[in-house]
Amino acid sequence: MSAAGSPAPAAARADARPAARADAAAPTVVVVGAGFGGLRVARELAGAPLRVILLDRHNYHLFQPLLYQVATAGLEPEGIARPVRAILRGQRNFEFRMAEVQGVDLDARTVRTDAGNVAYDHLVLALGGETNFYGVEGAARHGFGLKDVDDAVAIRNQVLRCFEEATLEADAARRRALLTFLVVGGGPTGVEMAGAFAELVRVVLVKDYPRLDLADVRILLLEASSRLLAAMPPRLSATAADTLWAKHVEVRFGAAVEAYDGSGARLRGGETIPARTLVWAAGVRAAALAGTLGLRTGPQGRVAVTPTLQVPGHPEVFVIGDAAWVDDGGPPHPMMAPVALQMARTAARNITLALRGRPGEAFRFRDPGSLATIGRRAAVARVHGLSFTGFPAWVVWLVVHLVQLIGFRNKLVVLINWAWDYFFYDRAVRLITRR
Amino acid sequence: MSAAGSPAPAAARADARPAARADAAAPTVVVVGAGFGGLRVARELAGAPLRVILLDRHNYHLFQPLLYQVATAGLEPEGIARPVRAILRGQRNFEFRMAEVQGVDLDARTVRTDAGNVAYDHLVLALGGETNFYGVEGAARHGFGLKDVDDAVAIRNQVLRCFEEATLEADAARRRALLTFLVVGGGPTGVEMAGAFAELVRVVLVKDYPRLDLADVRILLLEASSRLLAAMPPRLSATAADTLWAKHVEVRFGAAVEAYDGSGARLRGGETIPARTLVWAAGVRAAALAGTLGLRTGPQGRVAVTPTLQVPGHPEVFVIGDAAWVDDGGPPHPMMAPVALQMARTAARNITLALRGRPGEAFRFRDPGSLATIGRRAAVARVHGLSFTGFPAWVVWLVVHLVQLIGFRNKLVVLINWAWDYFFYDRAVRLITRR
Numbered sequence: 001m002s003a004a005g006s007p008a009p010a011a012a013r014a015d016a017r018p019a020a021r022a023d024a025a026a027p028t029v030v031v032v033g034a035g036f037g038g039l040r041v042a043r044e045l046a047g048a049p050l051r052v053i054l055l056d057r058h059n060y061h062l063f064q065p066l067l068y069q070v071a072t073a074g075l076e077p078e079g080i081a082r083p084v085r086a087i088l089r090g091q092r093n094f095e096f097r098m099a100e101v102q103g104v105d106l107d108a109r110t111v112r113t114d115a116g117n118v119a120y121d122h123l124v125l126a127l128g129g130e131t132n133f134y135g136v137e138g139a140a141r142h143g144f145g146l147k148d149v150d151d152a153v154a155i156r157n158q159v160l161r162c163f164e165e166a167t168l169e170a171d172a173a174r175r176r177a178l179l180t181f182l183v184v185g186g187g188p189t190g191v192e193m194a195g196a197f198a199e200l201v202r203v204v205l206v207k208d209y210p211r212l213d214l215a216d217v218r219i220l221l222l223e224a225s226s227r228l229l230a231a232m233p234p235r236l237s238a239t240a241a242d243t244l245w246a247k248h249v250e251v252r253f254g255a256a257v258e259a260y261d262g263s264g265a266r267l268r269g270g271e272t273i274p275a276r277t278l279v280w281a282a283g284v285r286a287a288a289l290a291g292t293l294g295l296r297t298g299p300q301g302r303v304a305v306t307p308t309l310q311v312p313g314h315p316e317v318f319v320i321g322d323a324a325w326v327d328d329g330g331p332p333h334p335m336m337a338p339v340a341l342q343m344a345r346t347a348a349r350n351i352t353l354a355l356r357g358r359p360g361e362a363f364r365f366r367d368p369g370s371l372a373t374i375g376r377r378a379a380v381a382r383v384h385g386l387s388f389t390g391f392p393a394w395v396v397w398l399v400v401h402l403v404q405l406i407g408f409r410n411k412l413v414v415l416i417n418w419a420w421d422y423f424f425y426d427r428a429v430r431l432i433t434r435r
Numbered sequence: 436m437s438a439a440g441s442p443a444p445a446a447a448r449a450d451a452r453p454a455a456r457a458d459a460a461a462p463t464v465v466v467v468g469a470g471f472g473g474l475r476v477a478r479e480l481a482g483a484p485l486r487v488i489l490l491d492r493h494n495y496h497l498f499q500p501l502l503y504q505v506a507t508a509g510l511e512p513e514g515i516a517r518p519v520r521a522i523l524r525g526q527r528n529f530e531f532r533m534a535e536v537q538g539v540d541l542d543a544r545t546v547r548t549d550a551g552n553v554a555y556d557h558l559v560l561a562l563g564g565e566t567n568f569y570g571v572e573g574a575a576r577h578g579f580g581l582k583d584v585d586d587a588v589a590i591r592n593q594v595l596r597c598f599e600e601a602t603l604e605a606d607a608a609r610r611r612a613l614l615t616f617l618v619v620g621g622g623p624t625g626v627e628m629a630g631a632f633a634e635l636v637r638v639v640l641v642k643d644y645p646r647l648d649l650a651d652v653r654i655l656l657l658e659a660s661s662r663l664l665a666a667m668p669p670r671l672s673a674t675a676a677d678t679l680w681a682k683h684v685e686v687r688f689g690a691a692v693e694a695y696d697g698s699g700a701r702l703r704g705g706e707t708i709p710a711r712t713l714v715w716a717a718g719v720r721a722a723a724l725a726g727t728l729g730l731r732t733g734p735q736g737r738v739a740v741t742p743t744l745q746v747p748g749h750p751e752v753f754v755i756g757d758a759a760w761v762d763d764g765g766p767p768h769p770m771m772a773p774v775a776l777q778m779a780r781t782a783a784r785n786i787t788l789a790l791r792g793r794p795g796e797a798f799r800f801r802d803p804g805s806l807a808t809i810g811r812r813a814a815v816a817r818v819h820g821l822s823f824t825g826f827p828a829w830v831v832w833l834v835v836h837l838v839q840l841i842g843f844r845n846k847l848v849v850l851i852n853w854a855w856d857y858f859f860y861d862r863a864v865r866l867i868t869r870r
Contacts, residue, residue, distance in 0.1 A: 208518070413851075
């Protein structure tokens with residue numbers, strides 16, 4: 001399980017810049033990606049006799065589960081992002097580099113970045129996922145994904161701009177298209193997005209735009225299968241749909257989008273829906289980089305790894321999270337934070353085992369359940385086999401998300417925002433910040 | 436003073452869209468700009484028998500005096516911006532339109548915008564100001580102004596990116612240029628910017644970048660004259676300079692920038708300073724639109740108005756704030772919020788007087804003093820003729836800014852940020868959000 005035919009240790013080979021402080025004798029672990037998985041690996045290795053270098057093209061860790069609240073003007077992006085350097089400031093064997101990874105030279109054990117090469121002894125690829133438009137015509141070009149800060153702010157700007165334009169639009173059909181919002185995909189992201197969106201419109205924007213006729217506003221949740229939240233028990237799926245209907249979201253089943261051109265969507269079967277805004281929450285795949293490394297990939301473009309999360313033939317390379325596919329005959333793991341966090345723990349443990357020449361442990365996923373909120377006092381939750389709905393589920397959702405959010409200040413900011421919006425029926429961040 | 440040779444009332448003429456709710460018989464006041472002046476005019480006219488239409492290209496009002504704190508990672512932009520519709524939600528005779536004004540047809544009494552024409556009976560131009568680079572070679576292209584949210588976020592991104600790049604830069608000279616920051620102009624903006632910046636570096640970033648040598652970091656405040664804060668008593672100017680020096684800001688007098696190319700600045704006299712970042716706080720002029728209206732302009736491109744703030748020959752047109760120059764033989768008013776707010780009150784009053792066929796009142800500026808903060812517990816203040824420095828001035832500064840910030844939620848958010856940063860020596864918003 002340890003290095004096979006190892007070349008010279010990373011510290012002895014070419015590097016972008018000599019390390020000023022790190023222990024030059026310690027083996028180098030390079031972690032690519034500062035999402036849930038990458039960050040956890042770095043933390044788990046805190047006490048190990050290793051030099052840990054984390055690479056990310058952003059200087060912050062993003063709490064993706066609350067991204068839809070940025071898109072619906074409930075939170076500012078700064079509330080759910082935290083600088084990596086701030087998070088891992090106290091960790092002595094840790095080093096951060098803001099760089100975009102361009103490739104990996106597996107034989108030379110080097111990561112190529114736009115800021116030079118970085119040599120490694122062990123590599124952990126925690127590349128994350130990106131929106132999967134499944135090649136639907138026009139969807140990637142005219143629709144909005146929801147995977148990073150730019151996506152979320154773009155959706156917020158788009159929705160608010162549509163309302164502004166609608167107030168100035170004399171033509172009734174064009175005005176209705178401006179006020180029709182399509183959310184594609186009935187998974188947790190789509191359900192939460194549609195619910196938050198309905199509340200933004202019916203609770204807040206209705207007060208901002210007294211001259212607009214609210215009957216012109218349509219929010220549609222388009223799901224190709226016959227139920228929402230496929231990972232939940234059917235009873236919760238039904239509750240979610242009912243709750244959305246009660247908020248005036250049109251939940252459509254068997255509705256597969258075949259094309260979108262920025263002014264309307266065409267569904268399978270021929271129906272077209274004029275709409276100026278489409279949010280695509282119907283799929284995720286591994287980050288594109290995963291497909292360019294010369295490694296074998298499986299479903300959703302994820303890199304095939306052994307049960308110990310190592311790349312076959314390259315035991316010094318680990319892949320975790322959305323970008324990893326454990327090729328053990330079972331179904332692929334869901335692309336969500338708990339999987340990434342648990343894989344990170346396994347990968348970190350297997351690296352320290354390898355240092356001692358011992359074999360790695362197989363990854364085993366313990367499903368903590370899943371949660372989706374649908375607005376004020378409404379959520380569905382399946383936690384350790386128990387199902388909740390309504391107010392109790394909503395409280396569980398709040399607590400789980402607040403606890404997991406990294407950094408006390410972020411927790412405080414988000415809590416204040418939530419309390420404010422809850423008591424004052426407000427969404428304060430409804431700013432159009434870019435043209 | 437009332438309409439001379441009035442055409443048909445605005446409501447009877449072509450308009451982008453028929454008003455759904457407004458009293459069609461009421462005269463229309465169009466206000467251009469949602470800054471301090473424009474917003475105040477709209478508010479002052481709340482009870483008047485008028486239809487008030489406010490136009491702005493943004494959907495929010497921005498509290499510009501705290502913009503430098505966004506640029507130095509102390510506040511998120513959302514903390515100092517508030518949607519216009521939220522501010523004026525309760526005002527029944529008020530209407531907002533997000534539109535970019537392209538020109539004014541004075542004879543037809545129509546404002547041309549990218550969202551159609553808007554007819555007026557009275558017009559208030561509150562266009563605001565923009566950065567004045569005085570044609571210094573390369574300054575507008577490679578330097579950063581500080582007048583809107585995009586400017587501030589661009590500076591924050593630039594500064595943090597320079598630190599990230601410096602950690603990866605092996606060449607000592609290039610690293611020093613990355614870590615040299617020039618602030619041009621020793622007025623309140625330049626002084627506050629340099630002070631906040633010095634604290635960001637010496638209190639926060641020093642902890643984030645343990646591998647960087649802090650001796651490589653230089654912050655220079657370049658002032659062409661022989662003192663800072665020319666509007667303050669000389670004693671306060673000297674205190675400001677001493678306080679900045681104590682924070683390791685190099686305060687240079689008689690230092691006029693002649694050219695900047697993105698890698699270095701050339702001063703008059705020939706000295707060059709290698710620096711990858713230059714913030715231009717050396718001048719403001721009226722918004723460019725002011726010069727395209729066919730009206731007579733004076734110093735800083737400001738539109739010449741009568742003492743009653745009306746355009747000569749067009750008594751139905753008022754100009755206020757940064758864009759207005761009262762041509763009464765005296766020096767032009769400073770381009771700052773108190774002037775705009777007081778002019779707004781005069782303009783609103785003169786419009787209501789005109790409705791009753793009475794002559795307008797002349798504008799008279801009551802100077803409330805001025806304030807500049809230079810960091811933790813350090814500020815200089817001149818309030819109603821009294822001078823303060825140090826902790827008392829800092830408290831005055833805090834209170835004045837919190838009170839003037841619009842909206843309770845914004846006050847709360849900003850106060851929490853300040854308290855957090857004060858007690859934890861932090862700047863939480865150090866995110867690089869765009870590439």
